[in-house]
Amino acid sequence: MSEVIARELASHIVNAKLSAGSVLPTEREMIESFDVGRSTIREALRLLETRNVITLRPGPGGGPVVRRPRPEDLGEALTLILQFEDASLDDVMEARRALEPTIARLAASRISDADLDAMDRTVCLILDNPNPEVFQEQNRIFHATLSRAARSVVLQVFVESLGSVADGVAGGVTYSSRRYIAAAQAHARIIEALRAHDADRAEQLMRDHLDEADDYWHKKHKDLVSRPVVWRR
Amino acid sequence: MSEVIARELASHIVNAKLSAGSVLPTEREMIESFDVGRSTIREALRLLETRNVITLRPGPGGGPVVRRPRPEDLGEALTLILQFEDASLDDVMEARRALEPTIARLAASRISDADLDAMDRTVCLILDNPNPEVFQEQNRIFHATLSRAARSVVLQVFVESLGSVADGVAGGVTYSSRRYIAAAQAHARIIEALRAHDADRAEQLMRDHLDEADDYWHKKHKDLVSRPVVWRR
Numbered sequence: 001m002s003e004v005i006a007r008e009l010a011s012h013i014v015n016a017k018l019s020a021g022s023v024l025p026t027e028r029e030m031i032e033s034f035d036v037g038r039s040t041i042r043e044a045l046r047l048l049e050t051r052n053v054i055t056l057r058p059g060p061g062g063g064p065v066v067r068r069p070r071p072e073d074l075g076e077a078l079t080l081i082l083q084f085e086d087a088s089l090d091d092v093m094e095a096r097r098a099l100e101p102t103i104a105r106l107a108a109s110r111i112s113d114a115d116l117d118a119m120d121r122t123v124c125l126i127l128d129n130p131n132p133e134v135f136q137e138q139n140r141i142f143h144a145t146l147s148r149a150a151r152s153v154v155l156q157v158f159v160e161s162l163g164s165v166a167d168g169v170a171g172g173v174t175y176s177s178r179r180y181i182a183a184a185q186a187h188a189r190i191i192e193a194l195r196a197h198d199a200d201r202a203e204q205l206m207r208d209h210l211d212e213a214d215d216y217w218h219k220k221h222k223d224l225v226s227r228p229v230v231w232r233r
Numbered sequence: 234m235s236e237v238i239a240r241e242l243a244s245h246i247v248n249a250k251l252s253a254g255s256v257l258p259t260e261r262e263m264i265e266s267f268d269v270g271r272s273t274i275r276e277a278l279r280l281l282e283t284r285n286v287i288t289l290r291p292g293p294g295g296g297p298v299v300r301r302p303r304p305e306d307l308g309e310a311l312t313l314i315l316q317f318e319d320a321s322l323d324d325v326m327e328a329r330r331a332l333e334p335t336i337a338r339l340a341a342s343r344i345s346d347a348d349l350d351a352m353d354r355t356v357c358l359i360l361d362n363p364n365p366e367v368f369q370e371q372n373r374i375f376h377a378t379l380s381r382a383a384r385s386v387v388l389q390v391f392v393e394s395l396g397s398v399a400d401g402v403a404g405g406v407t408y409s410s411r412r413y414i415a416a417a418q419a420h421a422r423i424i425e426a427l428r429a430h431d432a433d434r435a436e437q438l439m440r441d442h443l444d445e446a447d448d449y450w451h452k453k454h455k456d457l458v459s460r461p462v463v464w465r466r
Contacts (some may be wrong), residue, residue: 003465010464014316050283051313051464069313077310078390080284080302084247087386095387098335106327153320154328157311158391231243231284232236 002043005034009044010053013066024054024064071157075164082165082229089169090225092162093217097210099159100143103150104190104206108199111149118145119191123184130180142187149194169227179216186212235276238267242277243286246299257287257297304390308397315398315462322402323458325395326450330443332392333376336383337423337439341432344382349428351378356421363413375420382427402460412449419445 009024018024025033030041045064048054052069056062082091122138122145143163147156186209193202217225242257251257258266263274278297281287285302289295315324355371355378376396380389419442426435450458 007463007465010313010316014319051309053313068317069310071314074307074310074314076284077302077307078387080243080286081304081307081390082386083243084301085386085390086247091386094339094385095391098339098385098388099331102331102335106331152327152331153315153318153324154311154395155331157314157318158328162387230240232240 001036002040002047005030005036005040005044006047006051006053009048013053013068018066020066020068022066024066026063071160072164074157075161076231078161079165079168079229080231083231087229088226089166089229092165092169092229093210093214093225096159096162096166097207097214099155099162100146100210101203101207103147103152103155103159104194105199105203106150106152106155107146108194108197108202110151111146111194115145115149116191116195119187119194123188123191126180126184126187130177130184132174132180135175135180135183139183146190146194165229168232169229170221170224173221173224183209183213234269235273235280238263238269238273238277239280239284239286242281246286246301251299253299253301255299257299259296304393305397307390308394309464311394312398312401312462313464316464320462321459322399322462325398325402325462326443326447326458329392329395329399330440330447332388332395333379333443334436334440336380336385336388336392337427338432338436339383339385339388340379341427341430341435343384344379344427348378348382349424352420352424352427356417356424359413359417359420363410363417365407365413368408368413368416372416379423379427398462401465402462403454403457406454406457416442416446 012018013022024030027038027041027045030045031038034041045054045056048064049056052067052073054064055067056064119142122142125138126135128134140163144160147159150156186205190202190205190209193205245251246255257263260271260274260278263278264271267274278287278289281297282289285300285306287297288300289297352375355375358371359368361367373396377393380392383389419438423435423438423442426438
């Protein structure tokens with residue numbers, strides 16, 4: 001019964017388009033409107049809290065507030081499963097190399113000029129200032145813009161969760177400025193293929209780019225590649 | 234502080250290879266061994282419970298028990314995110330079409346004879362009895378064996394979570410026996426390519442198989458393909 005109520009509440013939040021922070025009816029009001037006992041409502045709310053749908057503010061004047069599950073939540077769930085399955089950064093990179101070329105292929109027919117311009121800017125910023133801080137931020141924007149442009153919610157959620165796992169393991173690794181420039185040039189070639197709506201070429205260039213990064217990591221950061229994935233919030 | 238303790242407990246469970254059901258020290262014992270207050274331990278345990286690492290058995294004689302996060306947990310987290318992002322079965326199928334050909338490619342060089350034999354059996358069982366129950370079960374085993382054989386934890390977890398979402402939306406759809414036979418024959422061709430360790434061919438045949446299924450769904454089950462993803466446990 002509590003599961004039925006939890007599902008109803010989740011559907012209500014989606015259908016009424018309630019945004020994060022919206023205050024839901026109190027426990028007392030729900031007991032009345034659903035006509036069930038307090039323990040059933042409590043169980044339903046607790047289930048929704050564990051699934052990141054709501055948060056329960058404690059204390060007087062507290063109560064259920066909409067949170068909405070977010071793509072980042074999947075990154076955390078994934079990290080934990082990978083830690084328990086003894087996975088390494090290498091496994092994460094392999095999955096990225098499987099997903100991102102397909103994302104580039106899909107984006108080639110779906111991307112907007114605004115997104116292409118945004119991606120162009122990330123390339124210019126890296127070339128102007130090939131340092132770790134600029135690269136990390138602009139590289140993230142490049143890949144995030146591309147994965148949004150593919151208009152595939154599932155692939156976007158997957159690849160973003162891989163990104164969050166990889167950042168957790170590999171964060172803080174720096175390269176030479178020559179390497180940042182080479183990466184920006186690879187990005188520029190991918191943008192060119194996307195602008196020409198050349199799906200085959202965009203896919204292939206993304207594959208080359210990731211293969212090259214993978215080779216580099218295996219050569220220069222062997223310890224990091226085999227480092228186990230460990231959960232942190 | 235509670236997060237640090239939660240991480241330590243998670244690492245302890247992984248490193249000591251504690252299996253699901255293992256009883257952890259009581260709250261009182263943890264207060265002593267970590268030398269922190271009761272509320273900190275409670276918060277740490279509650280965090281681990283929401284992340285599916287442990288369950289907290291209620292009542293006297295209760296306490297923390299190892300659960301371990303499982304690939305299915307990701308399926309549930311994904312379903313919820315997709316519901317909140319207004320995704321449809323079509324989005325799920327698109328992601329599957331991106332992942333499974335790559336899985337077939339990887340499996341071509343990594344699969345064992347035992348796995349190939351297990352996949353052969355699923356084909357025979359469908360051909361012997363092309364009915365919905367046999368097909369659903371043997372189709373599931375075929376794809377699960379393949380995704381295990383690719384030896385990529387991340388891709389396996391992703392594709393299994395897509396399978397669990399798709400089953401929730403599309404469960405109960407039945408086809409003609411002619412269609413089950415055609416699917417089994419497509420599976421047989423994929424197995425043949427895997428046995429020959431022909432990665433290109435395995436990838437292409439899996440792509441053809443999924444494209445064909447996708448065409449069929451769009452022609453015959455248009456309503457289902459656009460059906461929104463809805464969370465259920």
